[in-house]
Amino acid sequence: MDWQITATEYSVTHRSQLLLSSLPSSSTPPFPLPFETPPPMATADGDPPQPFPADLDDNGFPDLPSSPAAATTTSSGFAEDFYRSGIDWSSLRAPPPRRPPEGAAGVKEKGKEGGSLVQSSLFQAWGIERPRREEGAGAGDSSLVQRSLFQAWGIERPKREGGGAGDASPSPSRSGSWSGRKRRRGGPEEEVAAAAMNPRTCPFYKKIPGTPFTVDAFRYGEVEGCSAYFLSHFHHDHYGGLTKKWCHGPIYCSALTARLVKMCLSVNSDYICPLELDTEYVIEGVTVTLLEANHCPGAALIHFRLSDGKTYLHTGDFRASRSMQLHPLLQRGRINLLYLDTTYCNPKYKFPPQEDVIDFVVSTARRYLKKQPKTLIVVGAYSIGKENVYLAISQALEVPIYTDASRRRILHSFGWKDLSKRICSCNQSSALHVLPLGSVNHENWKKYLGTLNQQFLAVLAFRPTGWTFSEATGKQLDLIKPNSNGSVTIYGVPYSEHSSFTELRDFVMFVRPLKVIPTVNVGNAASRDKMQAYFQEWLKGS
Secondary structure, three states: OOOOOOHHHHHHHHHHHHHHHOOOOOOOOOOOOOOOOOOOOOOOOOOOOOOOOOOEOOOOOEOOOOOHHHHHOOOOOHHHHHHHOOOOOHHHEOOOOOOOOOOOOOOOOOOOOOOOEOOOOHHHHHOOOOOOOOOOOOOOOOOOOOOOHHHHHOOOOOOOOOOOOOOOOOOOOOOOOHHHOOOOOOOHHHHHHHHHHOOOOOOHHHEEOOOOEEEOOHHHOOOOOOOEEEOOOOOHHHHOOOOOOOOOOOEEEEHHHHHHHHHHHOOOHHHEEEEOEOOEEEEOOEEEEEEEOOOOOOOEEEEEEOOOOOEEEEOOOOOOOHHHHHOHHHHOOOOOEEEEOOOOOOOOOOOOOHHHHHHHHHHHHHHHHHHOOOEEEEEEEOOOOOHHHHHHHHHHHOOOEEOOHHHHHHHHHOOOHHHHOOEEOOOOOOOEEEEEHHHOOHHHHHHHHHOOOOOOOEEEEEEEOHHHOOOOOOOOHHHOOOEEEOOEEEEEEOOOOOOOHHHHHHHHHHHOOOEEEEOOOOOOHHHHHHHHHHHHHHOOOO
């Protein structure tokens, strides 16, 4: 199925995505999300306002009423009346002359006349009849009754297709090709719930034109016309929406990412299709190749070559490097469409090479240990990513790496022998600890050191992320000023697993795409226009 890309669709999909992403999630992880969340891109002062068509608002979104009724009626509803009242709660107070009868349910009397707020029965307040208790329940039985929502809403429960009510949904078969295999669907109740809870529309920039493919679009559930779902890497902002209940179609990803999807999310292995790097696969008539993305373990660039000769490249998240320019697939002709990770598409971000940052971290750790041998070295990291930083410290200082059981399980799944042999499970047997990036702050260290039986007298911590980059410091890492408090010292070091602005420029100029679609910082028109201006400048004369 061929998806067409329009400016209107771009605006509408982003608006719905932004609004829905602001809703609270169903659960909050006990540790920071494993990805770097960029702030909105700022525009330079003095930029002229962008012109918009008459039917768009100031942000470039369609200026339409939410519904035909909303545009023609002004009828008042409960929510409108409630919020229009502001802070005038007088109507909620008990009127002084009237007193509720003694023993009235839900009323608590106060000594001051007219000063109390009345807690009424919600059934009475909303004008609905209280449901009667089932027979056999005593007067003192205060337990709540769990009722079927179909019964509560007064609608007929849909009958299951074939079999009785207890029949489970059929499991997918491993045999046969995906094109001829039916995707497993949940029962009717699950479909009703999914329709109500997941109304999001997949934005165009997650769809690959001329194919039935999407990339990192799991939070949108079943995407119409999509028969293959690609996952670039195992960070939550890319795999979000994948759960053990996934049943919408095959998931294509690298072999390492496939192991993490199965191990961490318990996704049915029948839906997981691991692909090896630098190997061509023909999927739905399209030649697909995964390339190393230099981001986190298992991350991949995804190269699509269609039957008509068009080529598309989706970077997922990546740190561009010179070695990528040596890949024969990227040296073979021009890219028609480049989906680009634009996390740091701003001229102020000019990161030093990763190797230089690692050398700085190792030399700093040596210096502090020489001054105080009982120093605990701490590296903050996401659930996956930053492994090269603490592995280098372990190799240089010849100390094991301690981290919690959850991370140990993930690290062992990589299959990296040199890393696996250095991991230990005793927090007092190693001077090198790996902790969640969000926990690397001064407030936590006193309590954490208390769990180590006062074995360490000082703490040296590193926060390796591109967001610690400073234009004043630039690539002169020795100018970095640590944040010290007593015996605890924290260094923010610009070790990024995303491309800097100059690396993005060099990569785009090398692949010479006919069109670039940014995938990050696309929430407003000003940001998109600014990035498109960069792309046009880079591609002049190509």
